[in-house]
Structures are given as structure tokens and as C-alpha cells.
Amino acid sequence: MTSKRPTRLDYCQYLLVSQINYTITHYADHTRNEMSHDAINRYLRHERLTPRLVWEHVRSQIQSSPHGYVVFDDTVLDKNFSHHIEMVRLQYSGNAHGLIKGIGLVNCVYVNPESGQYWVIDYRVYDPERDGKTKLDHVQDMLGQIVHHKQLPFHAVLMDTWYATKDIMLFVDSLHKIYYCPLKNNRQVDDSDGEAAYRRVDGLSWETNEQVHGKTIKIKGFPKTYKVRLFRVAVSTHRTDWVVTNDLTQDSLDATQEVCGMRWKIEQFHRELKQLTGIEKNQCRKARIQRNHIACAMLVWLRLTDIARSTGQTVYRIKHGLLDDYLCQQLKNPSVNMRFAYLWTPPVLQGKN
Numbered sequence: 001m002t003s004k005r006p007t008r009l010d011y012c013q014y015l016l017v018s019q020i021n022y023t024i025t026h027y028a029d030h031t032r033n034e035m036s037h038d039a040i041n042r043y044l045r046h047e048r049l050t051p052r053l054v055w056e057h058v059r060s061q062i063q064s065s066p067h068g069y070v071v072f073d074d075t076v077l078d079k080n081f082s083h084h085i086e087m088v089r090l091q092y093s094g095n096a097h098g099l100i101k102g103i104g105l106v107n108c109v110y111v112n113p114e115s116g117q118y119w120v121i122d123y124r125v126y127d128p129e130r131d132g133k134t135k136l137d138h139v140q141d142m143l144g145q146i147v148h149h150k151q152l153p154f155h156a157v158l159m160d161t162w163y164a165t166k167d168i169m170l171f172v173d174s175l176h177k178i179y180y181c182p183l184k185n186n187r188q189v190d191d192s193d194g195e196a197a198y199r200r201v202d203g204l205s206w207e208t209n210e211q212v213h214g215k216t217i218k219i220k221g222f223p224k225t226y227k228v229r230l231f232r233v234a235v236s237t238h239r240t241d242w243v244v245t246n247d248l249t250q251d252s253l254d255a256t257q258e259v260c261g262m263r264w265k266i267e268q269f270h271r272e273l274k275q276l277t278g279i280e281k282n283q284c285r286k287a288r289i290q291r292n293h294i295a296c297a298m299l300v301w302l303r304l305t306d307i308a309r310s311t312g313q314t315v316y317r318i319k320h321g322l323l324d325d326y327l328c329q330q331l332k333n334p335s336v337n338m339r340f341a342y343l344w345t346p347p348v349l350q351g352k353n
Contacts, residue, residue, distance in 0.1 A: 003036040006043045008296065010035075015278050015300045017322055022278030045288055049295035051123050055150060057302050058119050062110060068154040069111040069259070070146060071118075071266045072139050072163055074126065075273075076102035077280045077294075086287035087127050103290060106138040109266045110152060117309065118265040120273075120298060121150070125291060139163055140171055147175050156180055156247075158263040164244070166221055169228075173246050180259050182233075182241040188220035189230070201242045206232060213251040219244070231256045273301050276319045 014027045024044070028037040076093040079085055079102045093100045104126030111118045122145065124138035133141075139159075146152050156178035159168065164181040172179040183189075188198040198220045206215075214231040218224075229250050233241040243256055250256060273279055279297035282290060304315045311318070 003039040004031075004034045006035050006040050008047065008049065011040070011043070012296045012299050012303070015296055016303060018278060019320075019323065022281035023283060041284065041289070044284065044292045045286055047292050048288070049292045051295070051298075053295055054123065054298050054302070055121055057299055058121055059150075061302070061306055062119050062121070062152070063112050063115060063117065064110075064153050065112045065114055066153045066155065067113055068152070069113065069156055069158050069262045070143070070152075070154050071109045071111060071158045071263055072106065072142070073109075073160050073263075073266045073270070074104055074106045074135055074162070075270045076100060076104055077274075078102050079280070082283065084285050085283070085290065086285060087125065087130075087290055089129075091126075103294075104135070105294070106135050106142075107266060107269070108139075108142045108146070109269050110154070111262050111265045113262060118269060119305070120269060120301065121146070121152070123294075123298065125294065127287070130287070136163065136165060136168055139168060143172070143175070147177075156245075156259065158260070160263070166219075169246070170222075170226075178245060178247045180243055180245045180256065180263075182243050182260075183219075183230075185242070187242070189217045190220070191215050191217045191230070194218075201230070202240070204230075212253055214253065214256070216248070217244070233257055233260060269301075272304075272315055273297065276304060276315060277301050 011027075015022060018026070024037055024040045028035055028040055076091055076095075078093070078096075078100060079088045080100045082088055082101060085103075087103050088101050089104070090099045090101055091104050092098070093102065106124045106126055107120060108122040109118050110121045122142045124133075124142065126135055126138070128134065143157065146154070154177070157172050157180075159179065159181040161182050161184050164183055169179060169181070183201050185200065185202040187201045189201045189204070190196065190198050191204055204215075211232060214229045216227050217230045218227055227248065228244040228246055229248055231243045231245075231250075231253050233243050233253070233256060235241050241260070243260055245256070277297035277300045279294060282293040284290065284293070301315075304318055307313075307318050308315045313321075
């Protein structure tokens, strides 16, 4: 029997409806012999899906805003138990709080602050052995694409400490855009206008007025006249972020905290992507298969969020709701019946006192 050749739609549909197992073998086993494992593997090896597909699908969904935010961050697809998957390398995972084996993704999310909605608009696979690019290179590439090609309106760029480098910050500035990003505790800064030596940002003294309105500083290594605004943002009782922005008119700690809060949308995206699309679950060795699987998982997330917005449900309710009909049918006519063990009780002997 000739096996049906799978398509991108077929594979995305599988990732959309499958609940736990996202392997090619599991997919083939549930196509009623229409597709073989080899046919699915062959499709994923020869197809070439790129991040451009994400923009092609999301551009009609985005509700843009001149006050929007572009958020960059990376995540690691956990492959800690793999030994031969290409593109897997040791890298730091924030979730694991240490080094794990995995595939790195650098993602870009667009946030509309008026509606609170967000969309992934671009991503890059971190594979320096193949393309020679760092994560910072990927951020610059994606940001340049947004400004010059996608031409999305946005107000500011939000980044984590990893991306708070001189090159990235000055690049954003050259695009005439605002940025907000936290500095590492040991970053050398000067708040004395050159009268004192540089010192760690977490060693600065703060007057009462500065705690509310921020202060102007110079970061070591930046051009002599380049200044930024610094705010001390208390994230929790055990953590303080030292947030800088090139918006020299910003003088409100509350406004800065509100802006930085938008950065957590990308963390929510990462959580949904991993929990609902099976993006980490493909175990094929070839890099091309992994790249195509990642692209399809991104498209599945876009589809889930599009349905969620139109129906007023959460993406989790939509995904897990696919099991509702199955559960109702099984409760009414179970395929496997539950039974209890028969407990034997000895007969009561009569005639004994």
C-alpha cells in the first residue's frame, strides 16, 4: 500500500491535537495506516520551514499600537537525555537554574499594552556552529527586520540583562527607539557626572527623591556624553532590578515598573509554547527535522491563541478541551471496564456456641 505524503498542515494538525506524545512514531500509529513513519520522517527531512512563516501567519492577527513593545528573550528546549540530536549543546536554563543540554531559541514577542495581548513575530535557532551568530546577532537581525521590513509600530524594546550590552543598546538608540533593560549587579556606572570613579550599580547610594524619580548615570564603556536613566525596581524582598532606559524624560518609578511588567509576556509565551505544542518532544537527530518541528510548533501556538482570542477562552482550555468528547463517550460506553476484586468471606458456621 502506498503511504500518503504528509503536508505541513497534517503535521501541524497532529501537534495541535496530540496531548502528551508528539513523536513521529506516535503520529504514524494514529493515521490508520495512511502514513508511515518513514513518510513522515522523509517529509520533515526534506521540507524547509523558516521563521518567515511565523510572520506570514501572524501579520493579519496583530493588533498593532504606536505604544506597543517589542520583547526579546531566549529559552532552551530541554534535550537533557539526548545524546545524538544535532544543534543540542550545553547552555544555561533559567528554569533549571543551571546548564542543561538543549536547543536554544531566541524569540521576539510583540505586546499591545492597551489590550494586554501578545504575538510571537520572529524567532531564531541558536546554532553558532552552523551560522557563526551569537544570540546578540540574532536580536539585531530581528530588530532590524521589524523596523525596516515588517514596519511594525512600537514604542520601546524590552530585554533581559543578557542583552543589555553596549552594542545592542546603542543599536536600538540608532533606530530612534526607546529601550528598557536591567543591568547586572556588578555593572560599572557613574552617577557623579565624572567627579567620582565608576562603581558597581548595586553600590550606589539613593536619595529619597531618586528612589521615586530615578537618576541619570553613565555606564562604563559607553560614549563620553551618552547618559541613561536608572531606576531601582524592587521585584521582591530578595531581588532588585537596576533598570536603565535611554528615555531621559522618564522620571517615574511606577511608570518604569509598569513598562518592565510587559516583559513577562514573553515568559508566558515560553510556558505556553512548551506545555501545549510539544516543541521539546521531537527526538529525531537531524537538525533540519528539529528546525521544521520548531516552526510547526510556533504555527500551532499562533493558531491556539487566535482561537482563544475569538472565543474568550484560554489556550489551555482549548487544548485540553479536545479530550472532553472522548471523556464523555468513555464514561457512557467505556472501552475498558473498571472492576473490583471479589472479596471472599467465609460462611458463618451454625450450631456453635
